[in-house]
Amino acid sequence: MRGLIAIGGIVALTLAGCGQRAQKSEEALTAYDVEAPPAEAPSPPPAPTAAPQIAYSYSLTYRLSGNRIGVVQQRQIALCTQLGSARCRIVSSSVGTTGEGSGHAFGETKLLIDARIAQSFMRRLDGVVGNAGGETAARQTNAEDVTKQIIDTDARVRAKQALADRLMRLIQTANGKVGDLVAAERAFADVQEELDAARSNQAALRQRVAMSDITISYTAREASSIASPVTDSLRNAGVTLGTSVATLINIAISALPWLLALAGLGWLLRRLGWRGIARRIRRRNDA
Secondary structure, eight states, X not given: OHHHHHHHHHHHHHHHHHHHXXXXXXXHOOBOOOOSOOOSSOOOOOOOBSSOOXXXXXXXXXXXXXXXXXXXXXXXXXXXXXXXXXXXXXXXXXXXXXXXXXXXXXXXXXXXXXXXGHHHHHHHHHHHHHHTTOEEEEEEEEEEEOHHHHHHHHHHHHHHHHHXXXXXXXXXXXXXXXXXXXXXXXXXXXXXXXXXXXXXXXXXXXXXXXXXXXXXXXXXXXXXXXXXXXXXXXXXXXXXXXXXXXXXXXXXXXXXXHHHHHHHXXXXXXXXXXXXXXXXXXXXXXX
C-alpha cells in the first residue's frame, strides 16, 4: 500500500513539474522557420524562431477558351511535377463540361506548394494561362496565424515527453509490488498515447506553415462574336434532333395500344359487313 502511495505521489509531482516547465518554456519558445534555402528532399525541422507562423492558402480563377482548359491544366500540373514531391504535390484535378454538347467546360486543380516559392510558382502558372490566350479572372489570398497553436503544441509535446521519461525510469527502477508496477506501466501507456497525438498535431501545424494550398479554377470564356449563336446552334443540332426523334418515338409507343384497338374494331366491322348490320337495325326498328 505504501509503495502504491509513493508511486502516486511521484506521478503527481512529475505532472506538476512538467506543467511548470511547459509554462516557462512557452515564453522562450519560438516558431518553425520556413525561410531556410529550399531543398529537393525534406530535411529535419530547423530550430524554432520568434517569427510569426502564418499558414497561407491561395485561390486562382482563370478564364480561357473551353477547348484550352485541359491543355492548360496539364501544363500547370507538369510544372508542379518538375519541382518534385518535396516542394509541390498534386492533391486533386478534374475537368469536364456542364452538359452534353453544351461546350461550357470547367476544371479545377488543387496543389500543395512550398511556401517559400509560392509567389514565384503562381507567376509561372499565370504565364502558362497567358500563353494560351487566357486571363486571370480572380485571385484570393488567405493567411491564418498559427503561432500560438504551434507554441502550445510544442510545449505539450515537451511536457508529455518529460513525463513519459520519468515514468519509464520509475518502471525500470521500481522494486515494489507487482500491482504498483502494473499501475505505473498503465500510466506510461496513457502518457505515450497522448504524446503521439500531440506530435501528430505538431507535425500537421508545421506542414500547414511549410506548404501552402493553391486551388486553381478554370472557366470557359463566353462567346461574344456575332456568329456565336449560329455556332452554338450547329454544335447543338445533333442533340436537338435526337431529342425530337425520342419525343416522336415516345408518342408512337403511347398511341400503339389505341391504334391496335381501332384496327381490330375496323376488321370486325368489315367481317360482319356494314349492310348486314344496317338490315338488322332496320328489322329491329320495324318490329
